[in-house]
Amino acid sequence: IKKIGVLTSGGDAPGMNAAVRAVVRAALSKGMEVYGIRRGYVGLLNGDIIKMDERSVSDIIHTGGTVLYTARCPEFRTQEGVAKGKAKCDELGIEGLVVIGGDGSFRGAADLSAQGVLCIGLPGTIDNDIACTDYTIGFDTAMNTAMELVDKLRDTSQSHDRISVVEVMGRGAGHIAVNTGIACGATDIITKEVPYDINAIANTMLAKKAKGKQNFVVIVAESVGHSQEIANMLQEKTGIDARATILGHVQRGGSPTVRDRVEATRMGYYAVELLEQGIGNRVVGIKDSKIVDYDIQEALAMHKEYDEKLHHIAEEIAF
């Protein structure tokens, strides 16, 4: 195929720029024309589309955010919206499209594929909550950011003999929480995937305090939320001073780690290889370190396991 488009959609994630760069450069290297579609499907519908050349993606591999901007697009969830998107692709001669985003963005890609535009989804979200892949672009950077911030909180929590309750992102999933918890040596990790009992947590803290432990770090997944209430309850039940911190959107920014840059590049390049072969309606992922691709509907129907083993290891060694 001769002309392709690329867009980023949904919440941004560090490494999206590396993925855009790989798609643009791979396509140019294979003799295709590439269009950057700005603000996701919104830009497709509005015609906010720019032709990309060799220099369009210079100096972005190390930057967070997305140079193509991103948005959520309710109109693209309607049949009329998808038909309008298809018409815009036809008008510009765009035969293939790389969509970098999460599950919601892939649904749009499946609908557009059904209209005859070859779409390839690339998993881009800090949450790592896409079932068909072990890894999503942005996950590693977000966890490293969360880890650095929790390390800083630990310093002050230690000085004051406090409980620090820290809420991390992850949407409905606890993948960021469990890994950050492990990496920061958290006393407790609270996610929606594993039942918890606040009384048991408080009693265990008191038992640990009796044996000399003086400060406590509790990581809470945003899907559980209520971090301020959790801090209040722990303070009330233990008598230990507690503070809650919601890390929030800082976790979505920053220069991507090596892992995010490399995986984004591998997957971006692979997406263009699929399009080159005239293959569409696929999501690209990484399984056991290998690049894989799945039918979009099949990918959307998959279920991702939470690493309960890791969660329990963290609990067992937190004394």
Ligand code: F6P
């Ligand atoms: O999907 C990424 C994410 O940052 C989630 O972790 C979080 O639940 C959500 O996006 C926040 O969305 P918004 O940027 O719309 O506040």
